[in-house]
Amino acid sequence: MVIKINTEVCTVCGGCIDICPATAISMINDNVVIDNDLCTECKICVKICPVNAPAEEE
Amino acid sequence: MSKKYDLVVVGAGPAGLMAAKAAGENGLEVALLERKTDMTKISRVDAGALGINEYHFMEILKYNTRDKRFCFPVCGFTIPYDGPWSSVYGFQIHSPGGNRICIGDWEEVKKKGDEVALGISTSKDKLMECLLLEAEKFHVDVFPGTNVTDVKKSGDTVQVVAGDKTFEACFVIAADGVNSRIARVLGFNKERKFHGTWRSLCWEMEGEFPIDPGSFNFLLSDKATFSLVPTYRKDLFHLSTFSYNPATNLNAVLENFVKEDKTYSSWFARASRVGTINCIVSEHSPIKEPFKDNVLLIGDAAWFKEISNMASFCTGWKAANSVTQALLEKKYNKDGLSGYFKWWNESFYEPHGSVEFASAELQKFLSGEEIDYLASIVTKPIKATMNFYTLFSSIGRTYAELLPKIQEERPEIMDKLIEMRTKSADLGEQQKKWGFPNK
Numbered sequence: 001m002v003i004k005i006n007t008e009v010c011t012v013c014g015g016c017i018d019i020c021p022a023t024a025i026s027m028i029n030d031n032v033v034i035d036n037d038l039c040t041e042c043k044i045c046v047k048i049c050p051v052n053a054p055a056e057e058e
Numbered sequence: 059m060s061k062k063y064d065l066v067v068v069g070a071g072p073a074g075l076m077a078a079k080a081a082g083e084n085g086l087e088v089a090l091l092e093r094k095t096d097m098t099k100i101s102r103v104d105a106g107a108l109g110i111n112e113y114h115f116m117e118i119l120k121y122n123t124r125d126k127r128f129c130f131p132v133c134g135f136t137i138p139y140d141g142p143w144s145s146v147y148g149f150q151i152h153s154p155g156g157n158r159i160c161i162g163d164w165e166e167v168k169k170k171g172d173e174v175a176l177g178i179s180t181s182k183d184k185l186m187e188c189l190l191l192e193a194e195k196f197h198v199d200v201f202p203g204t205n206v207t208d209v210k211k212s213g214d215t216v217q218v219v220a221g222d223k224t225f226e227a228c229f230v231i232a233a234d235g236v237n238s239r240i241a242r243v244l245g246f247n248k249e250r251k252f253h254g255t256w257r258s259l260c261w262e263m264e265g266e267f268p269i270d271p272g273s274f275n276f277l278l279s280d281k282a283t284f285s286l287v288p289t290y291r292k293d294l295f296h297l298s299t300f301s302y303n304p305a306t307n308l309n310a311v312l313e314n315f316v317k318e319d320k321t322y323s324s325w326f327a328r329a330s331r332v333g334t335i336n337c338i339v340s341e342h343s344p345i346k347e348p349f350k351d352n353v354l355l356i357g358d359a360a361w362f363k364e365i366s367n368m369a370s371f372c373t374g375w376k377a378a379n380s381v382t383q384a385l386l387e388k389k390y391n392k393d394g395l396s397g398y399f400k401w402w403n404e405s406f407y408e409p410h411g412s413v414e415f416a417s418a419e420l421q422k423f424l425s426g427e428e429i430d431y432l433a434s435i436v437t438k439p440i441k442a443t444m445n446f447y448t449l450f451s452s453i454g455r456t457y458a459e460l461l462p463k464i465q466e467e468r469p470e471i472m473d474k475l476i477e478m479r480t481k482s483a484d485l486g487e488q489q490k491k492w493g494f495p496n497k
Contacts, residue, residue, distance in 0.1 A: 013102040015338025017093070018237030019255070026205040027093040042495035047304040050259040050336040
């Protein structure tokens with residue numbers, strides 16, 4: 001499983017970037033991107049996103 | 059390794075841009091790092107409002123419409139703003155059945171207009187652009203698209219790590235916002251009280267503002283609380299809701315309110331939704347001494363909720379000047395910034411640092427009719443202010459005086475208010491748990 005940002009709904013508020021305890025999320029060319037090598041799948045980003053942009057993918 | 063800077067500023071919001079511009083103006087070698095590529099585009103909830111009518115954090119504000127500058131007479135600086143704006147006159151709280159509490163005298167506003175304005179709504183994009191232009195004029199090296207991942211002190215210098223790039227400086231100013239990554243990386247949050255993570259969703263609505271122009275409104279339905287805020291554009295307003303509970307579908311809550319609410323849906327009948335913005339605020343208590351390893355935390359990075367644009371500008375200004383002074387005195391440590399800490403303590407931490415806002419989810423305890431009653435008994439307007447500390451204590455005082463009346467007329471509401479108070483600690487605990495990853 002990996003977590004990916006659905007850029008269709010992401011508003012690029014940046015909240016998950018700050019909160020990610022693994023510092024696995026960055027803003028690249030004004031898009032929010034998760035580095036799956038660093039991601040620990042704690043899913044705090046899934047939990048806090050007001051627009052449900054981070055989603056689990058098989 | 060690239061060149062060594064006097065100062066690296068992380069974050070190009072109001073605090074960071076102000077700090078970088080002021081340090082540049084003092085002749086320091088400054089780098090400004092920002093993760094966005096277009097730092098003048100604000101993509102989160104922000105009304106761009108600045109309070110002007112009373113001292114807050116020991117500062118007051120005047121907008122000089124002639125020269126188009128915001129003037130901060132206590133700190134002693136000005137910033138250019140050549141953009142659209144509109145006046146803010148006060149707040150209104152609306153109950154589920156349509157009663158309202160006025161914070162601000164709307165009859166007086168009709169007569170006196172801007173003379174009684176308490177704030178200004180700006181285009182924050184434009185405000186940031188005006189500051190960025192000044193920063194560039196003062197030779198600040200701007201690095202857009204830069205994600206800072208770590209900050210380390212070695213010897214007398216600090217290294218700021220951003221992916222494969224490293225920046226070196228005598229001092230770092232962290233202005234990376236309310237959820238500051240630098241505060242977390244440096245271990246500040248371990249000593250701070252955590253209150254939960256506040257999730258907010260906002261619909262940008264085009265159409266005529268449905269209530270008094272220049273009013274910031276809190277709308278209570280019997281299920282949720284909404285904010286309805288004008289922008290600098292007459293035909294654009296923001297309708298938001300929020301929750302600490304991750305299970306709350308904020309979009310569905312807004313949708314239901316706009317389409318189905320028996321009291322308020324008519325307000326939105328002729329407006330159309332043109333965009334969605336949001337924000338997340340991870341609430342940690344303010345930092346008493348926001349300094350470690352030659353990194354100074356300013357603006358929202360050192361505070362609790364959002365501090366206000368005005369306070370961000372003031373902390374940016376003071377921080378830049380303190381760093382300049384430290385460099386002139388060759389004090390590359392905490393002592394060098396003692397002027398900043400004195401000011402921070404007097405203006406911020408001492409008066410407000412330990413204030414906690416109790417979460418007031420009235421709808422958990424009271425019915426719509428009971429909230430209507432509570433709104434109906436405040437008959438005179440409460441004094442308007444954009445200073446939230448004054449605002450909440452005025453509302454608190456107003457109700458404290460009304461408690462005997464409530465006890466006499468509606469004793470069952472009194473019992474529920476007492477229950478709300480006794481359960482607030484439990485609710486706070488729940489709120490905190492929601493802010494952690496699932497186990």
